[in-house]
Amino acid sequence: MGVTLTVRTLPADPWDDEDWFSELARLIAGGEPPWWLRRFLVYWSRCVRVAIAQDGRRLTRKKVLDRLVKAGKELKAARDVLNEPQLMAFVVPPNYFFEHFGGLDLALVKLEGMIERAKSSPRLVHAGGKIKNGASKAVPEDVLSAQVLCAAIIYEVSAVFTRGEYFAPSNAYLGRCALKLWECSGGEIKSWGNQPHRAWRPYFVEAKERPRDDIRAELKGCVA
Structure with missing residues (x-):
């Protein structure tokens, strides 16, 4: 069982497609979303799309x-x-x-x-010095991969609708929302059985360990 993440071709201006982000906003909010949510998602989706392009150029x-x-x-x-x-x-x-x-x-x-x-960076080798999976792209310690950024966005915005309570990284709701945001941003999961959202757990674990103050600050301004 494994996950393969690639980039798919999007319409010329995907962020003008009301359905993509309106559907994601409803999924996150669990019903009719607040006015600011779609705009928030559109903005951060662009950031994920840039990160996808950057990750594609990284070395193993x-x-x-x-x-x-x-x-x-x-x-x-x-x-x-x-x-x-x-x-x-x-x-x-x-x-x-x-x-x-x-x-x-x-x-x-x-x-x-x-x-x-x-x-000896933990992004390259294990504690014993053995290189980590050589097929995986190397991401510097101060940078979030596109998948982790995507997870961080969902992790933070979902807490708005639970009064600040964060879901566990293994939560299926988080995985479904992340998968939808990933697709809206141009990413595609090619294979993960019948439950592709499960691929997102390790990314949410890292997102939890590396909170993004910029995302939190923008959310605070949205809901103020």
Whole structure:
């Protein structure tokens, strides 16, 4: 059992399609939605659509880790040249002061350290250092994937209709709403048996752990 997320072709101006977002708004509200809900969903759907495009350009975890390992070796080789006068004699022009490279050496040392830390990022490897699923795209720690952003939007807006009480990440209602928002934003779930909403649980878990203050602030302004 697995889920495959792809991007499908949308009408020229999907956000002008009243039915798509009106249906989603009713699903979230559990009835006739407030006036602001559809507008809120249209705006954040555009953000999800941008995130989908960005995710599509990301490298897999394996490719990122391979590139980091290669870069680390190349930086070390560059520093070896900088610190070997016999080699630098062929690199720099006559009467050139070696001190001019002092800042470069320090910068390379710092960059080497940053690359070493990146190689152990929990977004790339498990605690034991084993690489995570190599087929999955690598997303930086300070960035939400399109799926997590989609889940975060639903997670926050659904709480408006329960007086601030949040649903559990495994809640089927959350999954159905996220699936609908994903489709409205141009995403498509190609396979997940008869219950595709179940694919959203891990994304809601991450959304719960990484609250979005910008979404909450906009919602506060909507319901004020």
